[in-house]
Amino acid sequence: MFGVFWNRKKNNFHSKLQSLLGFSPKNIELYRECFTHPSENKHDKDGNPLSFERLEFLGDALLDAMVSDYLFSRSKGKDEGYLSKMRAKIVSRDNLNLIGEELNLTEFLLEEVPKNKLSTKIYGDLLEGLLGAIYLDRGYKKALKFTQTNVLAKIKDLDHLENQIVSYKSFLLEWAQKNKHTVNLDTSEIEALENQKIFTTEIFLNGNPMSSATGISKKLSQEEACKRAYLILNQKI
Amino acid sequence: MFGVFWNRKKNNFHSKLQSLLGFSPKNIELYRECFTHPSENKHDKDGNPLSFERLEFLGDALLDAMVSDYLFSRSKGKDEGYLSKMRAKIVSRDNLNLIGEELNLTEFLLEEVPKNKLSTKIYGDLLEGLLGAIYLDRGYKKALKFTQTNVLAKIKDLDHLENQIVSYKSFLLEWAQKNKHTVNLDTSEIEALENQKIFTTEIFLNGNPMSSATGISKKLSQEEACKRAYLILNQKI
Numbered sequence: 001m002f003g004v005f006w007n008r009k010k011n012n013f014h015s016k017l018q019s020l021l022g023f024s025p026k027n028i029e030l031y032r033e034c035f036t037h038p039s040e041n042k043h044d045k046d047g048n049p050l051s052f053e054r055l056e057f058l059g060d061a062l063l064d065a066m067v068s069d070y071l072f073s074r075s076k077g078k079d080e081g082y083l084s085k086m087r088a089k090i091v092s093r094d095n096l097n098l099i100g101e102e103l104n105l106t107e108f109l110l111e112e113v114p115k116n117k118l119s120t121k122i123y124g125d126l127l128e129g130l131l132g133a134i135y136l137d138r139g140y141k142k143a144l145k146f147t148q149t150n151v152l153a154k155i156k157d158l159d160h161l162e163n164q165i166v167s168y169k170s171f172l173l174e175w176a177q178k179n180k181h182t183v184n185l186d187t188s189e190i191e192a193l194e195n196q197k198i199f200t201t202e203i204f205l206n207g208n209p210m211s212s213a214t215g216i217s218k219k220l221s222q223e224e225a226c227k228r229a230y231l232i233l234n235q236k237i
Numbered sequence: 238m239f240g241v242f243w244n245r246k247k248n249n250f251h252s253k254l255q256s257l258l259g260f261s262p263k264n265i266e267l268y269r270e271c272f273t274h275p276s277e278n279k280h281d282k283d284g285n286p287l288s289f290e291r292l293e294f295l296g297d298a299l300l301d302a303m304v305s306d307y308l309f310s311r312s313k314g315k316d317e318g319y320l321s322k323m324r325a326k327i328v329s330r331d332n333l334n335l336i337g338e339e340l341n342l343t344e345f346l347l348e349e350v351p352k353n354k355l356s357t358k359i360y361g362d363l364l365e366g367l368l369g370a371i372y373l374d375r376g377y378k379k380a381l382k383f384t385q386t387n388v389l390a391k392i393k394d395l396d397h398l399e400n401q402i403v404s405y406k407s408f409l410l411e412w413a414q415k416n417k418h419t420v421n422l423d424t425s426e427i428e429a430l431e432n433q434k435i436f437t438t439e440i441f442l443n444g445n446p447m448s449s450a451t452g453i454s455k456k457l458s459q460e461e462a463c464k465r466a467y468l469i470l471n472q473k474i
Contacts, residue, residue, distance in 0.1 A: 048314040057317040061298070061305040061324075068298040069372070077285040080294040087298075135306070140377040 013110070020103065021134065022149070023142065030055070030133040034126065035108045039117045052129035059132030062140075063091055066147045074158060086158060090151065094167035096124030099150055101219060105130065120219075168226035172203075175233070182206050185225070187218050201225040250347070257340065258371065259386070260379065267292070267370040271363065272345045276354045289366035296369030299377075300328055303384045311395060323395060327388065331404035333361030336387055338454065342367065357456070405463035409440075412470070419443050422462070424455050438462040 017031055018024050025031055036042050038051040067090050071083045089095070100123025106113075108126070119125070127150075135143035155161055169185070176183040184204040189197050199221040202212040211228035215221035254268055255261050262268055273279050275288040304327050308320045326332070337360025343350075345363070356362070364387075372380035392398055406422070413420040421441040426434055436458040439449040448465035452458035 044313075046314065049316065053317045054309060054320065057320050058302075058305045058309045061302040065295075065298040065302040068295045072291060072295045072369075072373075076281075077283065079286065080290045083291065083294050132309070136309075140381075144377075 013108070016108065020108070021146065023138070025137055027137045030137050031108075031130075032110060034129040034133040035110050037109055037111065037113045037117070039113055040111050052126060055129040055132035055136075056125050057132070058135065059128035059130065060091075062131055062135055062143060063096075063128060063147060063151070066144055067091055067151070069144075070148075070152050071158075086161065089161055090155065092167075093121050093124050094170060096127050096151075097121060097219065098123075098223075099154070100124050100127040101217060103127070103150065167223065168230050169222050172226045172229055172233075176205075183229075185222055187222060189218070203229045205229070250345070253345065257345070258383065260375070262374055264374045267374050268345075268367075269347060271366040271370040272347050274346055274348070274350045274354070276350055277348050289363060292366040292369035292373075293362050294369070295372065296365035296367065297328075299368055299372055299380060300333075300365060300384060300388070303381055304328055304388070306381075307385075307389050308395075323398065326398055327392065329404075330358050330361050331407060333364050333388075334358060334456065335360075335460075336391070337361050337364035338456065340364070340387065404460065405467050406459050409463045409466055409470075413442075420466075422459055424459060426455070440466045442466070 014028060033050055034052045034055050036051045038053055042050040044050045064087065067087050068083065071086055075083060105123055105126035106118065131143055131146060134146050172183055185201055186204065187199055187201040189199055191197055198214055198216065199218045200212060200214045201221040203210045203225050211225050211232060213221050213224035213228060215224055251265060270287055271289045271292050273288045275290055279287040281287045301324065304324050305320065308323055312320060342360055342363035343355065368380055368383060371383050409420055422438055423441065424436055424438040426436055428434055435451055435453065436455045437449060437451045438458040440447045440462050448462050448469060450458050450461035450465060452461055
């Protein structure tokens, strides 16, 4: 019975992965490495620590290269300073986190990891790790295709991106610091249904309530609340 | 006659390039862009500035990705901190400059550029630009092959590289600063034959002559003189 349970879990990982990737993974061990959190203290057969961190290192560099290629071709008249600025926006931790969250990448983690052990950049880390795994499993072209679908296709307009706020939370906190205001984010968690949580974030400006929003993750509720605060500020400034 | 001269020059560029690359370039315009210096103030047919700088931006990111791939596969038991440190050594400006100088990349510049307009990192810049051009012209695999032949194949031993001094000049200047010594490099230039110069560098430690060397470039003569100084110091320390 135990064997059947594990096989089912394994098959489940493989089929979930296939529908995420849009192709069948060949070397499944690479993806298992990608979805292993360092806090699990796993090791490979030679006793080396096993987690997504090395794949993330590789994926991070690959993503930079693919985004550079994209920008080079699409921004003919722009110099390398512009290309560099735009790349930083596209590969920003906030942007990658949003994409990784949309893809539900933490759902693929092989073992459940306590929330307090997941860093705020876990989604971006897993996204980069996954890109590294795809590259090693199926080569540069397949990895590029994955980046095109999940990262580059989401860039609607480069001119718009140039002035776009990637994270309202970052914008709000930076604005507050620059203008000597105090901004507080108060996020609470409600267990709505079994295994489903709802997060509510309230924003206080200099101690006064300003906006609030709910969402299915802490991050999403904070972003939405900060966006609302931004819109309010935009009317006042 | 003028047309014949230019055609010959063009063919010469193409054939020199082919023997450098080991394959026939398809889109020669990319390589012309790579070997155009910003000081020429060239523009493309749409009026956009044309030089190696945008290709260098692309090649820089590609090189990082290729070196990351190399390190990931060859350093199984090492964490991402080690990978990151080793990558920095391999893609260091000093290392890339040495490789670009060995390949005589400034010889490919389409117009002669006054020496004082060539930055000290010109060889590394051209190496990265060339990698960007190969990638756009012939794809990732060909670009990877170029990096394997010209950058990765030169890494004899990673453990050795970990402790290796990439630049004796940097080492010497850092050592002097750390140990409160004064090191001076005095480089002079001699016109030996027509269009051929020889550079001599003398190293002074706290005002006393220590070593000297000659070379066909300022950089090479400095490196060699610093290496000799390093060997002398190594016996004394």
